[in-house]
Every structure is written in C-alpha cells, then in structure tokens.
Amino acid sequence: MPSTRVLLIVAAFASSAVLFAAQPADTSHSVLGYKNFAHQQQLDEQFMAVPSPSLARQELKTLTAVPHVAGTPEDYQTALYVAKKFREDGLETQIVPYMAxxxxxxxxxxxxxxxxxxxxxxxxxxxxxxxxxxxxxxxxxxxxxxxxxxxxxxxxxxxxxxxxxxxxxxxxxxxxxxxxxxxxxxxxxxxxxxxxxxxxxxxxxxxxxxxxxxxxxxxxxxxxxxxxxxxxxxxxxxxxxxxxxxxxxxxxxxxxxxxxxxxxxxxxxxxxxxxxxxxxxxxxxxxxxxxxxxxxxxxxxxxxxxxxxxxxxxxxxxxxxxxxxxxxxxxxTKLWDVIGKIPGTEYPNDWVVAGNHRDAWTFGAVDPNSGTAAVLEAAHGFGVLLKNGWKPKRTIYICSWDGEEEGLIGSTEWAEDHATQLAHAVAYFNTDVGVSGKDFNASAVPSLKNFIRSITREVPSPKGGTVYQQWKKSQDDAEARARMTNNGFNNTTYTATHQPVRIGDLGSGSDYTPFIQHLGVPSTDVSSDGPYGVYHSAFDDYAWFVMNADPTFVYEQEMARVFGLEVLHMADASVLPYDYVTYGKELQEYLTAAEAKAKKNGITGLDFAAAIADAKQFTTAAQAVLERQQSESGNLSTFNAQLRQVEEDFLNPAGLPGRPWFKHTVYAPGVYTGYAAVVIPGVNEALDAKNAAQAKAQLADLVTAIQHGTATLQAAAK
Known part of the structure; x- marks a missing residue:
C-alpha cells in the first residue's frame, strides 16, 4: 500500500487534471489539415479535460493484478475488462479471436x-x-x-x-x-x-x-x-x-x-x-x-x-x-483482440486505427499496460465527446491487441484479416511501453513527423509548458552534455538549437509493424521514457511503477492526451495532414548516405545520382501538394485519396530479398538488428553484404517506388 503522503500527492495531482487541460496551448504554429483550427481546438480542449490520473491509476492496478500471459484465462479476463470499458464509453465493441x-x-x-x-x-x-x-x-x-x-x-x-x-x-x-x-x-x-x-x-x-x-x-x-x-x-x-x-x-x-x-x-x-x-x-x-x-x-x-x-x-x-x-x-492457443469502433460520418471507409497490446510476460505494469491505461483514458475522452454530440468524419478503431509479446500476433492477424480495408486506412497510431518515466519520445514515418510535433505543441506537460517544449529541452540538454563530454568540461556555453525535435524511424518490435511495413499504412509510435531495468521480469508490476515510473499518474494523463489528439486530428482534418516534403528530404539523405557506403565498400555501377535526382523531383512535387493542402482547394475526397496513395506507392509487391512479407522499400527492421530500423533496407543490406548485383536491383525497385510516389503527388497537385 502507498504511504499517506503519496496518496495525498496523488489526490492533489488528480484534482489538477482540469487545470493542466486549461493551460493555453501553443497555437503559434499553423496546423496542417485545417483552414480554421478554432473549432478543432475547442474540441481538443474538451477532450484533454477528461483523462484522469486517478482513473488511470485504478485501471493500471486492475490490469496488473495478476500475471496475464497471452492465451491464459487471466489474459481473457483483461480482454473482458477492456471491452467493458470501451462499451461504457460508447464504442461499438467486439472481442475477436485468433489462433497462434x-x-x-x-x-x-x-x-x-x-x-x-x-x-x-x-x-x-x-x-x-x-x-x-x-x-x-x-x-x-x-x-x-x-x-x-x-x-x-x-x-x-x-x-x-x-x-x-x-x-x-x-x-x-x-x-x-x-x-x-x-x-x-x-x-x-x-x-x-x-x-x-x-x-x-x-x-x-x-x-x-x-x-x-x-x-x-x-x-x-x-x-x-x-x-x-x-x-x-x-x-x-x-x-x-x-x-x-x-x-x-x-x-x-x-x-x-x-x-x-x-x-x-x-x-x-x-x-x-x-x-x-x-x-x-x-x-x-x-x-x-x-x-x-x-x-x-x-x-x-x-x-x-x-x-x-x-x-x-x-x-x-x-x-x-x-x-x-x-x-x-x-x-x-486462442488469443483475444478487443476492437472498439466509432463510425465515421463523411469518410466511413477511411479508417483511423490506434492500438496498444494488452498481454504481458508477467504483470506488465510498464510493458504494456501503462499504454493500455492511457488508451482507456483516451477512449474515455472520446466517450465524453460522443455524449456531447461529436461524430468523427472518419471511422475510428481503438484496438487492444493480444499476443504481441510472442510475435506481434494479435495486430498482425487482424491486419492480415483486414488487408483490403486497410488499403484505405489513413493512419495507425501505436503505443506500447506507454510510460516508464518522464521523457516523451516518438517514432514515425516522415509524413507524420510534423504531425506529432504539432500535437505535442498543444498538450500541456506536467513539467510546465507543453510536451513539445519539454521534449525539445530534453534533446537540447542531451546534445549539450554530449558536446561537453567530447570537448572536455570547460566554460563554453551551449544554447538550444532552432532545429525541430528529432523523431525516430520505425523499426520493429511493436504493433505498428504489420501496418506500415506489410500494408503501407502511415504509422507512429509514442511513449514517455525513463530508467526501466525490470523490463520483461517478474518485477514489472504495480509496486515498481508507482515507485519509479509515474507515482502521480500525470504522465499517464499526458500520454492519453497525446494519443487521443493523434486520433482526433486524423479523424477530423479536412485534408489529410501528411508532410511529403519532409519525406522527400529524408529520401535524399538516405540515398546520399547509401552512395557513401557503396564507395566505402568498393561497390560501383550504381546510379545514385539519378536516384537522388528522382528524390528531389519527389520533394518538388510534394512542395506543390503542400500548397494545395494549405488552401484546401478542389475535390477533397479525391485529393485525400491521392495523399494516402503515396505511402502505398513505397510498397514493393515482391517484398525484400529473402523476406517477401516485408514490402516497404524505405523502412524495415534489419535482418541483423531486429528492432532498429534500416532505411532503404533492400539497398543498404545489399551494400552491407557487398552484393553489387542485389544492390543494383534493389536500387532500381526503390527508384520505381519513388517515381510512383512522385507521379501520385504530381496528379494531386493539379
């Protein structure tokens, strides 16, 4: 049991939930996807007032009461609990079984x-x-x-x-x-x-x-x-x-x-x-x-x-x-996904899918149920909005996956089961190890990196200011420490940079994998990180969590808000808020780095100059599309479909060499890394293996994908 002092602190923070939500958001930046953001901002403020530290505490304690390995009776009880919570919040809810x-x-x-x-x-x-x-x-x-x-x-x-x-x-x-x-x-x-x-x-x-x-x-x-x-x-x-x-x-x-x-x-x-x-x-x-x-x-x-x-x-x-x-x-063994649905009114076939897994190796307080508690609080916010008359433009699916620990099973089987419909899905939003500490972090495809930056500029941080400001400060401080370590401690003063926060690339190890790397659904992954030495052990329990990760559950509240706003913005934006200019620039960087690697490895005969020129042409087309996104002109239904098509253009139906299930030409987990992303993987892994013929073939496949994406952007810009 927590001490009386801890309980008093928790009560104080719980009562401040609305205060955090009432802090003014940073709206000095433009919000892509909206001509007039004022109405959405009002909706966001209503939503952010709902997630509660005290409710998140109760949910986490319930979910982690006993070990619940995938496929066990205890695991099934957590499925029933999550389904009950979803239904109470007005989501159309099913428990969907798969076998593993x-x-x-x-x-x-x-x-x-x-x-x-x-x-x-x-x-x-x-x-x-x-x-x-x-x-x-x-x-x-x-x-x-x-x-x-x-x-x-x-x-x-x-x-x-x-x-x-x-x-x-x-x-x-x-x-x-x-x-x-x-x-x-x-x-x-x-x-x-x-x-x-x-x-x-x-x-x-x-x-x-x-x-x-x-x-x-x-x-x-x-x-x-x-x-x-x-x-x-x-x-x-x-x-x-x-x-x-x-x-x-x-x-x-x-x-x-x-x-x-x-x-x-x-x-x-x-x-x-x-x-x-x-x-x-x-x-x-x-x-x-x-x-x-x-x-x-x-x-x-x-x-x-x-x-x-x-x-x-x-x-x-x-x-x-x-x-x-x-x-x-x-x-x-039977596994149980819990799927909650909120039907869309204008674009019902354009799904926004968001998820977190529920199964754990033992109690799973951090991994994954800190994420589950945040998802439940986000769903609670959606429920309040629904009661107030809100209906999303696009259909929302909130998913509690099973069997992630054994191999991303629940998410993969559901994605394979709905592959045809997911060709229209506009995003997949993931959280897994939701809260292990106080430092916000994110990974995403390039088209959604500015989207996450925009979301975090709106969410208040328990540290003061916004999540974005604290995220940026944390990165700047880390860079300053690294410089001082490299240069020796001296009296040099380091100031914050004006570069945007860095956002990671998606590798593997969590439930976004089947969505982005097999089906080409634009994806993100968010977390709040800290020292987490009990990963996958018997000690990843409620006692460790309240001692080390989030004693007052305000970072659970923060994660619920970030996760929920991702869903709300993607579901209700007039124009899909993809940023393909950033995508094009990153493609150029990847190709330039691969060219240097080829030279280092003594591999010749690869036309990187032409490939980089294609990536620049992609970027130019993306800039024209961005101007149209900002003006919201023409047939938005057709325009949005074209915007969504670009990510799918990066898929190669033949897949990567030796692993055809992975079809994305830009992002995949490395064969010899497993978790970490390898960018333009077909090219880079062939270069690492010093296989010139395979590198040439994979570069050709990548160029074809870039050209398809460019053609789609050019059509969308008209």
Missing part, C-alpha cells in the same frame, strides 16, 4: 560444470527482491524465450558479447568457432531473436541470453527495490521469433490465423522460416556470473567487458560445460 502456435515451459534447467566436473551453478534461480508484494504469485511462469524449441544439450561455452553480427565475426577472426557450442550473450544492442538467428547460422548448439548489470543493472544506478534498475535475480523473458522474416503466427505468414482455418493453410513447424531451430533460454546475471567467471581462453576485447567484478574471457576451451534442458509444450 505458442510454447509454454514445462521444465527449464541450466547447470554449469568446471573442467574438473565441479558443479558451478544450477538454475534458473527464482526472481526475488526484499519486499516486492507480487513476486511470489504462483501464476508467474518460469522465465523462458517464446518460440524456442525444446532441447537437451551439453556443450562447451563461448561468450559472444551482444551476439551481433560483428561480434560473431570477431570470434571468427580470432579463430574461435561456435559450432556445437552453447553461446552465452548479453541482452542489448539488437533483438534477442537476432542473437539466436546468427548463432543458429554459425552452427551453435544452443544460446543463453543473460542480463549484464552494465546494461540495465547496478552499473546504471540503484537496482529495485531501491531504484529502477534490474536486481540480481531479475530475468528478461521475451520472444525469439524471427520477426525480421515476418511477424504474427509463425505457421500462417500472410494469412489471418482464424479459428477453424484448415490445416492445409498452415505451415508445418519444421518449415516455418520464423521459428528458431536451436534451444535458447534467458538467465539473470546471478546465474550467468559463475559461468562467465569460470571461462578461460583469450581475454575479451575491451568493449566486450561487462560490469561483473571479474575479467571476461571468451571460453570455448573445455573449462566450462553447460547442460541446458528445455522442455516446451507447443500448441495452438
């Missing part, structure tokens, strides 16, 4: 032996800290990696740093083979599935992924329960599905995995490209330390040293053997 090929652990055992046969460790050790009120819930599953096969392996151990491609290549260059070995790698730097994928490619027998305190433990600050970082026994669970191949149910790529789908339409597990082939399991640093400490052989490169109190070695010379026993139960 999922594993749960029956037995997991890891034992390490020294060269003499002495037992060094046996695990995994149960997660424990002093005083956490949730950690002993018997419904917490043992820590495991989703999509790992079963295995019974005993082998020498090799340490491979973060398990990046360059790390495995470094081992190769050192003359160290991982074939037939168990590879131990630390979390961070890339997606955990990529670690397993490269190890599988190199012939490893199994993988252990551990959390090094250098990355999210005591090296960063106080561990929980004294601070936000990962404690000694904390374990990061997570899927290792090869999401860079495709997301969703692993046995039905490109097909909605509905209940009753015939077996002939499903792949056999052995034939599924996204299913890993070697056993993989996570460990805490408490359990990994005895293994790492006993490794002998060459010392690691300096950058490979973690924060455990001994020198790290590569191993692989028989000094440590690990017996890894994983027994997994696989079966088709």
């Amino acid at each position: 090929w999922l594993n749960t652990p029956r037995e997991i055992k890891v034992q390490a032996y020294g060269k003499s046969g002495k037992l060094l460790m046996t695990g995994p050790t149960p997660e424990h800290v002093k005083g956490d009120p949730y950690e002993n819930d018997p419904r917490i599953l043992p820590a495991f990696n989703g999509s790992s096969p079963s295995g019974d392996v005993t082998a020498d151990v090799v340490y491979a740093n973060y398990g990046r491609l360059q790390d495995f290549n470094k081992l190769r260059d050192m003359g160290i083979s991982v074939k037939g070995k168990i590879v131990i790698v630390r979390y961070g730097a890339n997606f955990r599935g990529v670690k397993a994928y490269i190890a599988q490619q190199r012939g490893a027998a199994g993988v252990i992924i551990y959390s090094d305190p250098y990355d999210d433990g005591y090296f960063r600050g106080d561990p929980y329960p004294h601070g936000p970082y990962r404690p000694e026994t904390g374990v990061q669970r997570g899927s290792i599905e090869y999401l860079f191949k495709y997301s969703g149910d692993e046995l039905t790529p490109g097909i909605a995995s509905k209940p009753g789908l015939p077996a002939k339409d499903r792949l056999k597990p052995a034939d599924a490209p996204a299913l890993p082939k070697i056993p993989t399991t996570p460990l805490s640093w408490h359990d990994a330390a005895p293994i790492l400490k006993a490794l002998a052989g060459p010392s690691v490169p300096h950058a490979w040293q973690g924060a455990l109190p001994f020198a790290y070695h590569i191993g692989g010379q028989g000094h440590v053997k690990v017996h890894m026993l994983l027994k997994m139960d696989y079966k088709y």
Whole structure:
C-alpha cells in the first residue's frame, strides 16, 4: 500500500487534471489539415479535460493484478475488462479471436560444470527482491524465450558479447568457432531473436541470453527495490521469433490465423522460416556470473567487458560445460483482440486505427499496460465527446491487441484479416511501453513527423509548458552534455538549437509493424521514457511503477492526451495532414548516405545520382501538394485519396530479398538488428553484404517506388 503522503500527492495531482487541460496551448504554429483550427481546438480542449490520473491509476492496478500471459484465462479476463470499458464509453465493441502456435515451459534447467566436473551453478534461480508484494504469485511462469524449441544439450561455452553480427565475426577472426557450442550473450544492442538467428547460422548448439548489470543493472544506478534498475535475480523473458522474416503466427505468414482455418493453410513447424531451430533460454546475471567467471581462453576485447567484478574471457576451451534442458509444450492457443469502433460520418471507409497490446510476460505494469491505461483514458475522452454530440468524419478503431509479446500476433492477424480495408486506412497510431518515466519520445514515418510535433505543441506537460517544449529541452540538454563530454568540461556555453525535435524511424518490435511495413499504412509510435531495468521480469508490476515510473499518474494523463489528439486530428482534418516534403528530404539523405557506403565498400555501377535526382523531383512535387493542402482547394475526397496513395506507392509487391512479407522499400527492421530500423533496407543490406548485383536491383525497385510516389503527388497537385 502507498504511504499517506503519496496518496495525498496523488489526490492533489488528480484534482489538477482540469487545470493542466486549461493551460493555453501553443497555437503559434499553423496546423496542417485545417483552414480554421478554432473549432478543432475547442474540441481538443474538451477532450484533454477528461483523462484522469486517478482513473488511470485504478485501471493500471486492475490490469496488473495478476500475471496475464497471452492465451491464459487471466489474459481473457483483461480482454473482458477492456471491452467493458470501451462499451461504457460508447464504442461499438467486439472481442475477436485468433489462433497462434505458442510454447509454454514445462521444465527449464541450466547447470554449469568446471573442467574438473565441479558443479558451478544450477538454475534458473527464482526472481526475488526484499519486499516486492507480487513476486511470489504462483501464476508467474518460469522465465523462458517464446518460440524456442525444446532441447537437451551439453556443450562447451563461448561468450559472444551482444551476439551481433560483428561480434560473431570477431570470434571468427580470432579463430574461435561456435559450432556445437552453447553461446552465452548479453541482452542489448539488437533483438534477442537476432542473437539466436546468427548463432543458429554459425552452427551453435544452443544460446543463453543473460542480463549484464552494465546494461540495465547496478552499473546504471540503484537496482529495485531501491531504484529502477534490474536486481540480481531479475530475468528478461521475451520472444525469439524471427520477426525480421515476418511477424504474427509463425505457421500462417500472410494469412489471418482464424479459428477453424484448415490445416492445409498452415505451415508445418519444421518449415516455418520464423521459428528458431536451436534451444535458447534467458538467465539473470546471478546465474550467468559463475559461468562467465569460470571461462578461460583469450581475454575479451575491451568493449566486450561487462560490469561483473571479474575479467571476461571468451571460453570455448573445455573449462566450462553447460547442460541446458528445455522442455516446451507447443500448441495452438486462442488469443483475444478487443476492437472498439466509432463510425465515421463523411469518410466511413477511411479508417483511423490506434492500438496498444494488452498481454504481458508477467504483470506488465510498464510493458504494456501503462499504454493500455492511457488508451482507456483516451477512449474515455472520446466517450465524453460522443455524449456531447461529436461524430468523427472518419471511422475510428481503438484496438487492444493480444499476443504481441510472442510475435506481434494479435495486430498482425487482424491486419492480415483486414488487408483490403486497410488499403484505405489513413493512419495507425501505436503505443506500447506507454510510460516508464518522464521523457516523451516518438517514432514515425516522415509524413507524420510534423504531425506529432504539432500535437505535442498543444498538450500541456506536467513539467510546465507543453510536451513539445519539454521534449525539445530534453534533446537540447542531451546534445549539450554530449558536446561537453567530447570537448572536455570547460566554460563554453551551449544554447538550444532552432532545429525541430528529432523523431525516430520505425523499426520493429511493436504493433505498428504489420501496418506500415506489410500494408503501407502511415504509422507512429509514442511513449514517455525513463530508467526501466525490470523490463520483461517478474518485477514489472504495480509496486515498481508507482515507485519509479509515474507515482502521480500525470504522465499517464499526458500520454492519453497525446494519443487521443493523434486520433482526433486524423479523424477530423479536412485534408489529410501528411508532410511529403519532409519525406522527400529524408529520401535524399538516405540515398546520399547509401552512395557513401557503396564507395566505402568498393561497390560501383550504381546510379545514385539519378536516384537522388528522382528524390528531389519527389520533394518538388510534394512542395506543390503542400500548397494545395494549405488552401484546401478542389475535390477533397479525391485529393485525400491521392495523399494516402503515396505511402502505398513505397510498397514493393515482391517484398525484400529473402523476406517477401516485408514490402516497404524505405523502412524495415534489419535482418541483423531486429528492432532498429534500416532505411532503404533492400539497398543498404545489399551494400552491407557487398552484393553489387542485389544492390543494383534493389536500387532500381526503390527508384520505381519513388517515381510512383512522385507521379501520385504530381496528379494531386493539379
């Protein structure tokens, strides 16, 4: 239970909800999509007065009362809860089932032996800290990696740093083979599935992924329960599905995995490209330390040293053997998406889709239910507007996805199920890890980056001013610290820049993936970030959240407002507020950087000059379109359809080499990054592989996409 003082603070902030909403927004900027923004601003102010810190607190506590792994009865109860809340707010609501090929652990055992046969460790050790009120819930599953096969392996151990491609290549260059070995790698730097994928490619027998305190433990600050970082026994669970191949149910790529789908339409597990082939399991640093400490052989490169109190070695010379026993139960499991709808009045087929997943590896206070609470508060705001007579121009779908943790399953299956209709969807707005701290952050396609900047100029920040102003200050401060670190601390004064806030590109790892990268729906992802060391552990619970992330729930309120205004503006704008000028400029930057990479890698015969000229022509056409967007002239229905078509023009029906499910020529998760975006991926990954023929073919596909987009813009400008 929180202290009396904390409860008083919460009550004070809850009573100030309307005060925050009443602060004047920054309207000095023009708002694309509106000739006269005054009416929309009044609607926005009504909406922003609704999201409540106290209600968000209640919702988060309810959602995180018990562990709710996808497909469990507890998960279904959260679906019923969200559906009830949606219906109370006037949304037409359905619970939509899909099926997924999922594993749960029956037995997991890891034992390490020294060269003499002495037992060094046996695990995994149960997660424990002093005083956490949730950690002993018997419904917490043992820590495991989703999509790992079963295995019974005993082998020498090799340490491979973060398990990046360059790390495995470094081992190769050192003359160290991982074939037939168990590879131990630390979390961070890339997606955990990529670690397993490269190890599988190199012939490893199994993988252990551990959390090094250098990355999210005591090296960063106080561990929980004294601070936000990962404690000694904390374990990061997570899927290792090869999401860079495709997301969703692993046995039905490109097909909605509905209940009753015939077996002939499903792949056999052995034939599924996204299913890993070697056993993989996570460990805490408490359990990994005895293994790492006993490794002998060459010392690691300096950058490979973690924060455990001994020198790290590569191993692989028989000094440590690990017996890894994983027994997994696989079966088709029912999942439950909750879909709330608000019908549009003028453009009912032009959908605005917004979502957040609901399932969690344990309690999921930050990931994902801090996002769910914000979504519920946004839906509550929509409900109040509906009661006051508001009806959106475009149809709104508010979605609570299931099975995201196992491979973005609920969102992918729904998107594949509605692929035809989503060709008309004007946006997908995502939040996932909604609130882990006080620092707002966002990623988006270029056409929606200024859209997010505009939204955040209107939303008040609990820190004072607007979200945009605090976001900008945070970035400027970080740049100033970086300059001082690089130049040495001195008396130089650094001032804020006049550049707009930087917004990231969309990679993968959350539910926007099927919308933008498979179907070409313009997408964004928003969050409020902070130190979050208990990611995917038993300690991602309500107690950690109120201690570390958002004790007064005012950042939940902020996220509800940002998320909700994204939906409101896209649903009601007269002209779709896409900014293709920014898109064109970023295309030029991507191509210029790729040209430099080609030269560095000694690849010739690629006509980047012509491609850059095409990107400039795209930008010129976009500038003409922007002028028409600002004047709102002509047939707006046709004009909006043309604006929407441009993002779809960037799709290549053949998809990317070796992974045809990913069809976007400008953005995709990297094969060897998994989470992080690779821009113009077909070109850049071919250049990285020094495959000149493939780079040439992929550049041609990209140029074709840019030319199609340019033609659409030119038609729209008339």
